[in-house]
Amino acid sequence: MEILKDKNFLFLFLGRIVTNIGDSLYYVATMWLVYELSQSSFYVGLAGFLVLVPKALQFLTGPFVDKWDIKKILVTTQLLQCLLLILIPVAYTLHFLTVPFLLVLMPCIAIIEEFAYPTQTKALPLILKKTDLIKGNSLFSFAYQGVDLVFNALAGILVALIGAISLFIVDSVTFGIAAMLFSFLKIPKKRKAQLAADVREEAAFISYKRDLFEGFSIVFGSLLWVFLLGSVVANFAIGMTMAILPSFANNIGGVEMYGFLLTAVSAGSLIGALLGSVLGKFRVGVISIVCFALGAGSWTLSALIGSPIISTVLFGLAWIPIGAVNVLFAGIDQAVLPNHVLGRVNSVMYSISVVAMPIGSLLGGYLATTMSSSTIFAFTGIGVFFISLVWLAHPDLRTLPKAHDIDASTFKINTQSFDHDTGKEAPFG
Known part of the structure; x- marks a missing residue:
């Protein structure tokens, strides 16, 4: 491919x-190690909560990413993760590796990640021509899904073969290699200088508050809040599932099954994303109800059957309709929302929906102390079915037409109350 030259x-x-790769290895190994040390899904749920909370607060890192040097952020974040991860084998060697130690370390690493990924995305338009941005983003997206698909499964197998502690040493090296690769980057000075010149902290803060308020106003002043309700419920169910997944995997096969179940999520989501365009041929209301119902049914059966192969396949199948509908919803958002408010509305919806994941993780871990992981797993499938009931x-x-027939008025979005050049609320009359 020309762009890779x-x-x-x-x-x-x-x-x-x-x-x-490093993140996939780290997530699987750490969550399993927390479960192995504690033998409690509650601590896994707490670990998930601590890892997911920084994602809900990602908007706080934006001003720093805009202000700091891109190359320095990329190199520094990778080196910090490299150093923090090597502390785990060191702690094991010195006999002070405990669950509380991991629970302090994990959110620190999660916070660093929230600087790393936005900075990678921001670097893309600075080093590529405008005409190459779509290709670049496509490669980034494919790499993300592909790596998850392969290394979630591989991480589980490696933990079973060499142990979690040895895997952390390998993981630490991967972040060191990433830091080295980022150190070779050359961010164009003129663009970097122009970017820095455009940053005005006080004006940016005022603009941020205004845009945030407008984003909330649009979401809760239209039918988009119902989209948000479905996303919140789904992410809450996902958070609960991830908290008890190590315990469920251990019951049906061990750590390698944990990796396979996570791989099933990535595989199902990827297949669903590829099929998303097909759903555009059907009425959105009907197809959404059907897809979430099918996903919920497959999800619940995966928990109830409890077979290593069948459960993994069914869990993967559950994510196909969910992934497909998510792609459809993303396209609808882009079609019905004016471009000048699309970013702020999406950020509001993303932040609110993601908040449900750490809460679900914490609750899932707690409930696992009073009932079996299989029961909770099945219950979260019913939670996904709730989305179908809402629709x-x-x-x-329920009566939404095909995607290409949907416009802003369909969702009762008042696009006339916002000025299309500035995004400020326009006067009436």
Whole structure:
């Protein structure tokens, strides 16, 4: 591919892949180690909560990413993760590796990640021509899904073969390699200088508050809040599932099953994303109800059957309709929302929906102390079915037409109350 001949992009792309590999290995190994040390899903749920909370607060890192040097952020974040991860084998060797130690370390690493990924995305338009941005983003997206698909499964197998502690040493090295790759980047000085010149802290803060308020106003002043309700419920269920997944995997096969179940999530989501365009041929209201119902049914059966192979396959199948509908919803958002408010509305919806994941993780871990992981797993499948019920009960959603027939008025979005050049609220009259 022509774009890969650009050495600057190649270093960024390879660094992205290596970072993703490191994150996949780290997540599987750490969550399993917490379960292995504690033998309690409650601590796994707490660990999930601590890892996911920084994602809900990602908007706080934006001003820093805009202000700081891109190359320094990329290199520093990878080196910090490299150093923090090597502390785990050191702690094990010195006999002070405990669950509280891991619970302090994990959110620190999660916070660093919230600086790393936005900075990688921001670097892309600085080193690529405008005409190459779509190709670059596509490669980034494919690499992210592909790495998750392969290394979630591989991480589980490696933990079973060499142990979690040894895997952390390997993981630490991957982040060191990523730091080296990012160090070869050359961010164009003129663009970097112009970017820095455009940053005005006080004005940016005022603009941020205004945009945030407008984002909330649009979401809760239209039918988009019902989309948000479905996303919140789904992410809450996902958070609960991830908290008890190590325990469930251990019951049906061990740590390698944990990796396979996570791989099933990535595989199902990827297949669903590829099929998303097909759903555009059907009425959105009907197809959404059907897809979430099918996903919930497959999800619940995966928990109830409890077979290593069948459960993994069914869990993967559950994510196909969910992944497909998510792609459909993303396209609808882009079609019905004016471009000048799209970013702020999406950020509001993303932040609110993601908040449900750490809460679900914490609750899932707690409930696992009073009931079996299989029961909770099945219950979260029913939670996904709740989305179908909401759409079925809501007349405006139930009767939504095909995607290409949907516009802003369909969702009762008042696009005339916002000035299209500035994004400020326009005076009436």
